[in-house]
Structure formats: structure tokens, C-alpha cells
Amino acid sequence: MAKPVTRFVCSACGNVTQKWAGRCEACGEWNSIAEEAPLSQGPGSKGLGAAKGRRMGLSDLRSDEPPPPRRSSGMGELDRVLGGGLVPASATLVGGDPGIGKSTLLLQAAASFARAGARVIYVSGEEATAQVRLRARRLGLGDSAVQLAAETNLRDILTTLDAEAPDLVIVDSIQTMWLDTVDSAPGSVSQVRAAAHELVTFAKRRGVAVMLVGHVTKEGQIAGPRVVEHMVDTVLYFEGERGHQFRILRSVKNRFGPADEIGVFEMTGAGLAEVPNPSALFLSDRDTPAPGSVVFAGIEGTRPVLVEFQALVAPSSLSQPRRAVVGWDGARLSMILAVLEARAGIGFQGLDVYLNVAGGMRITEPAADLAVAAALLSAREDAALPADTVVFGELSLSGALRPVTQAENRLKEALKLGFSAAILPKGCNIPADGGVSVRSMDTLTLFVGEVFGAG
Structure with missing residues (x-):
């Protein structure tokens, strides 16, 4: 019988090696490698054909099985x-x-x-x-x-x-x-x-x-x-x-x-x-329209959620201006700033940029790109968007506005909370009479010119 091979596993990252070392080569942690007991050697260790197992039961995709039962938690x-x-x-x-x-x-x-x-x-x-x-x-x-x-x-x-x-x-x-x-x-x-x-x-x-x-x-x-x-x-x-x-x-x-x-x-x-209605709670502290404040109509799983993006742009005394983000991806903020400068001619050199998602929510979907761009422009130009407007859409590196999914559900949630206008990309599936006034645009340049009169 072959002798079991001893393995050493890093407790920090799970990397497996054949010998002990003081420092893990995969993650760089010190004193994190420990010996792990080898797997037992069964009768089939010299080949799976040496010992036969039981035969599996097979079924095809046409089999009609009831869905698994569920127990409600009451929550x-x-x-x-x-x-x-x-x-x-x-x-x-x-x-x-x-x-x-x-x-x-x-x-x-x-x-x-x-x-x-x-x-x-x-x-x-x-x-x-x-x-x-x-x-x-x-x-x-x-x-x-x-x-x-x-x-x-x-x-x-x-x-x-x-x-x-x-x-x-x-x-x-x-x-x-x-x-x-x-x-x-x-x-x-x-x-x-x-x-x-x-x-x-x-x-x-x-x-x-x-x-x-x-x-x-x-x-x-x-x-x-x-x-x-x-x-x-x-x-x-x-x-x-x-x-x-x-x-x-x-x-x-x-x-x-x-x-x-x-x-x-x-x-x-x-x-x-x-x-039960997180949109109303996340927007409960909104008062009069303020520069840098934009409401984004997002989708989390199957649920439409409205949240507020808040941006602040201020002159910087540093050689490398600050870029601070809470609730969104910092790398994506850098991308939006680069697209605004390269495609719309609006730069943020010498300016500190702060971005926050109100209420502690974390947003991950790309449909928030246009809302972030609107918040940054609103803060930079000191011009507030109307209080009854929601914004959503994906922004490409070419400056084009890309349509997003479930636009109808986003607009229904906005209408339910009293929003009567929306700015979104062309090509979204919009109901004929959804009760919301829609402004569709296909490029970032058009959006900047029509909404803020800049560019």
C-alpha cells in the first residue's frame, strides 16, 4: 500500500503545499501553515475499478417532481x-x-x-x-x-x-x-x-x-x-x-x-x-432639492429600490485630490470621472470628490452609472435636479448610454413614491402610459447639454 502523502495547509488562504514553511507563498502570511491529516486509503486507492460501488438511480429532465416544501419564518x-x-x-x-x-x-x-x-x-x-x-x-x-x-x-x-x-x-x-x-x-x-x-x-x-x-x-x-x-x-x-x-x-x-x-x-x-417598503425609508429624509442629490431607481434581486446618491465637489488643496466613496465601487467612480472628462469635456482636476449612498445601502449594479454622473455634475455645477425626477442607466466608455433591464418595474416603484419624471437611456422597455414623464437619451453629451446646459 502506498504511504499517505502528508499535506500542509495555510489557515489564512487554504493554499496546500507538500512541505512546511514559515511564510505562505500564496498570501504572504507568517506562521499560518499547519499539517493536515491525510485522507484514508480505501480499497479503491489503487484505482476506482478495484472496488465497485452501488449503481446510481437516473432520471431525465422530463421527470415531474414537486417543488421542495417550505416553512415560513413569520418574518x-x-x-x-x-x-x-x-x-x-x-x-x-x-x-x-x-x-x-x-x-x-x-x-x-x-x-x-x-x-x-x-x-x-x-x-x-x-x-x-x-x-x-x-x-x-x-x-x-x-x-x-x-x-x-x-x-x-x-x-x-x-x-x-x-x-x-x-x-x-x-x-x-x-x-x-x-x-x-x-x-x-x-x-x-x-x-x-x-x-x-x-x-x-x-x-x-x-x-x-x-x-x-x-x-x-x-x-x-x-x-x-x-x-x-x-x-x-x-x-x-x-x-x-x-x-x-x-x-x-x-x-x-x-x-x-x-x-x-x-x-x-x-x-x-x-x-x-x-x-417592507425600503424605498420610502431610504428617501424619508429628503427635503427640498439640493445640488449633488439624485434619486436612483435600482433593482436588488427581484425588488425595485429607490435610493439617494449624494455627491460633493470642492476645491482641493492637495496635489492629489481626494476621491472618497461610501456604498459604491471606487474604481467605477474613477471610470465615470474619466468618461465625463474625455467624452463631455468636464474635468475634475483640482477638485475633491465625495460620493455617498444615503442610508447605508450598497449599490453594485451598473445601472447606477447615469445617476452617479448626474450627482457629480449637479454638485460641480451647483444645480439641483427637480425633486420629482429619478435617474438610471449604464454609461459606456464611449460616452453612450446603454439601456438596462426592468425599466418598467423601476418606473412603477418611482410612481408609487410620488416621482413623476425619469431620465433614462433610449432602448429601455417603457410602458405606453406608465404615469411617469420619461426623457430618453442616447449619449452622455446629450444628457449633459439638456439637463445641465453644460459641455
């Missing part, structure tokens, strides 16, 4: 992000910054599922049960039939879960779990991967829904090997600025529903409150 925003509710035998990973409210969200979800008749077990590896009870009382959930445990030994946890047969298990967090068959510290790449594998296998084997809390790195990614995100069925990120009261629950992977769906919550003294 509409959470159900929306999950794709309509929690699916039995599913594994969900929830990540977010420290202190953003992950444990609060899942404790409220656990209590809501328990009220709906589900048997819920909440396993905390970071807090004692007394601390969890104290938080539950503060949130008004002290009478919920949620069963608690404070444990990090995964063997004991799985033994208990096998005996109790719950409907939902919440593990807070996966980085604190340890398996005695893996020779490494809790939180290491090997432990996180093994613990996640065992919990996902348990979920599929027993038909139990499992929700895991995951810590994130300083780059905002879930800590540990990326293979954990591939193991689970759903990956959710809980986002928001700690200085803002709004929190966004975003789905980045969902095998049972649409990805990139969002749910909006507001952090209050009594916990997280759902926000």
Missing part, C-alpha cells in the same frame, strides 16, 4: 431572501461583520419559527446559555420555546441532534466548532471545513434545516476555506454600517430561490424590525 423579509421560506434538509450560511446583528437576527428567526410550531435548537459556541437568555429577554422573546445549548464539541452536538430530531438547528458560529478527529485548532481551515461537512451531511441525512453563522475577514469574505460556501445551499451576507440603523440581508447564493435578493431591517432598541 417576511427573511422569507423573501430565502426564496419563500426555509427548505427542510437545507444548509444556510450567514456571514457579516462583528456586531452587525447576526446573532440577533437568528435568535429572532429561531423564536419566530418556534412560534410557528417548529422545534428549534440554538447551539452557541461563543456565549453561555445565560447570555443568550438575557438577549432573548431584551428582545421580548423570553417565552419562546427555543431550546438552547452552549457547546463546541461537534461530536456531542451531533449526538444530541440525532436524539432530539429538531426541525431547525442554528449553530453560532461555525468557526468555534471543533472535531476531535481533526488534529488542528478550532477556527483553522481543516476544522472549519470538516465541521461544515459534518453539519451539512447531518442536514441531508436527517432532513433537518441547518443555519450556520460565519465570521468574516477584513475584506468582507466569510473566514475559512471557500469550499464551505460551495457545500451549503444558501449563502447570506448581513450588511450595513454600524453607524446607520439599516441592515441589509443579501443572498449571494441560493439553490432554492433567486440570488442577490435582499431583505431590509432596521436596528431598534427591541431588536431588528422589518422594513
Whole structure:
């Protein structure tokens, strides 16, 4: 029998090498490489034909199977992000910054599922049960039939879960779990991967829904090997600025529903409150029109959302003017500034540029390009757009305005909130009589000339 090959794995990035080193060649971290136990050598180690497995059952695409059943949490925003509710035998990973409210969200979800008749077990590896009870009382959930445990030994946890047969298990967090068959510290790449594998296998084997809390790195990614995100069925990120009261629950992977769906919550003294109409909340503080303020009609998942872009342009005393962005991509801001200068002749040399998305929202879709350009021009020219106007559209490097999808849904959301005018690219699918006055343009030069009289 061939001798097992020893592997060494970096706990920071998961890079695998055949020998130990003080510094990882892939990510540059020091003292992060540890030995990993090799895989067991089965009877088929010299070739898969040496030992036969059982024959698989096959079906074709025409097979008519019912959709998976779902259990509603009673929290509409959470159900929306999950794709309509929690699916039995599913594994969900929830990540977010420290202190953003992950444990609060899942404790409220656990209590809501328990009220709906589900048997819920909440396993905390970071807090004692007394601390969890104290938080539950503060949130008004002290009478919920949620069963608690404070444990990090995964063997004991799985033994208990096998005996109790719950409907939902919440593990807070996966980085604190340890398996005695893996020779490494809790939180290491090997432990996180093994613990996640065992919990996902348990979920599929027993038909139990499992929700895991995951810590994130300083780059905002879930800590540990990326293979954990591939193991689970759903990956959710809980986002928001700690200085803002709004929190966004975003789905980045969902095998049972649409990805990139969002749910909006507001952090209050009594916990997280759902926000069924986030557009109205994000625009609640808008008063009279101000230079640099533009309302963008966006799409997050399947939901149209209106948010306010705020820009400030001021003379700079620095040789390299500042470019500060909150809630949008800084590289894309640099691109918009370059296109404005190259295609419209409007430069920002010697000017500090600040861009902010109001309310702590983060926008990623390219349809915000035209709204950002409008906010920058409005701030530079000190000319406010009308208060009843929304803007959306993608801007190409050639200065052309490119149409975007779901224009009809964007305009319906704008009309619902009292907006009566819109500026957008030509070619968008616009309803014949949508109740909104539409100005369609095909180039950035035309937009600058008609809206701001500059160029």
C-alpha cells in the first residue's frame, strides 16, 4: 500500500503545499501553515475499478417532481431572501461583520419559527446559555420555546441532534466548532471545513434545516476555506454600517430561490424590525432639492429600490485630490470621472470628490452609472435636479448610454413614491402610459447639454 502523502495547509488562504514553511507563498502570511491529516486509503486507492460501488438511480429532465416544501419564518423579509421560506434538509450560511446583528437576527428567526410550531435548537459556541437568555429577554422573546445549548464539541452536538430530531438547528458560529478527529485548532481551515461537512451531511441525512453563522475577514469574505460556501445551499451576507440603523440581508447564493435578493431591517432598541417598503425609508429624509442629490431607481434581486446618491465637489488643496466613496465601487467612480472628462469635456482636476449612498445601502449594479454622473455634475455645477425626477442607466466608455433591464418595474416603484419624471437611456422597455414623464437619451453629451446646459 502506498504511504499517505502528508499535506500542509495555510489557515489564512487554504493554499496546500507538500512541505512546511514559515511564510505562505500564496498570501504572504507568517506562521499560518499547519499539517493536515491525510485522507484514508480505501480499497479503491489503487484505482476506482478495484472496488465497485452501488449503481446510481437516473432520471431525465422530463421527470415531474414537486417543488421542495417550505416553512415560513413569520418574518417576511427573511422569507423573501430565502426564496419563500426555509427548505427542510437545507444548509444556510450567514456571514457579516462583528456586531452587525447576526446573532440577533437568528435568535429572532429561531423564536419566530418556534412560534410557528417548529422545534428549534440554538447551539452557541461563543456565549453561555445565560447570555443568550438575557438577549432573548431584551428582545421580548423570553417565552419562546427555543431550546438552547452552549457547546463546541461537534461530536456531542451531533449526538444530541440525532436524539432530539429538531426541525431547525442554528449553530453560532461555525468557526468555534471543533472535531476531535481533526488534529488542528478550532477556527483553522481543516476544522472549519470538516465541521461544515459534518453539519451539512447531518442536514441531508436527517432532513433537518441547518443555519450556520460565519465570521468574516477584513475584506468582507466569510473566514475559512471557500469550499464551505460551495457545500451549503444558501449563502447570506448581513450588511450595513454600524453607524446607520439599516441592515441589509443579501443572498449571494441560493439553490432554492433567486440570488442577490435582499431583505431590509432596521436596528431598534427591541431588536431588528422589518422594513417592507425600503424605498420610502431610504428617501424619508429628503427635503427640498439640493445640488449633488439624485434619486436612483435600482433593482436588488427581484425588488425595485429607490435610493439617494449624494455627491460633493470642492476645491482641493492637495496635489492629489481626494476621491472618497461610501456604498459604491471606487474604481467605477474613477471610470465615470474619466468618461465625463474625455467624452463631455468636464474635468475634475483640482477638485475633491465625495460620493455617498444615503442610508447605508450598497449599490453594485451598473445601472447606477447615469445617476452617479448626474450627482457629480449637479454638485460641480451647483444645480439641483427637480425633486420629482429619478435617474438610471449604464454609461459606456464611449460616452453612450446603454439601456438596462426592468425599466418598467423601476418606473412603477418611482410612481408609487410620488416621482413623476425619469431620465433614462433610449432602448429601455417603457410602458405606453406608465404615469411617469420619461426623457430618453442616447449619449452622455446629450444628457449633459439638456439637463445641465453644460459641455
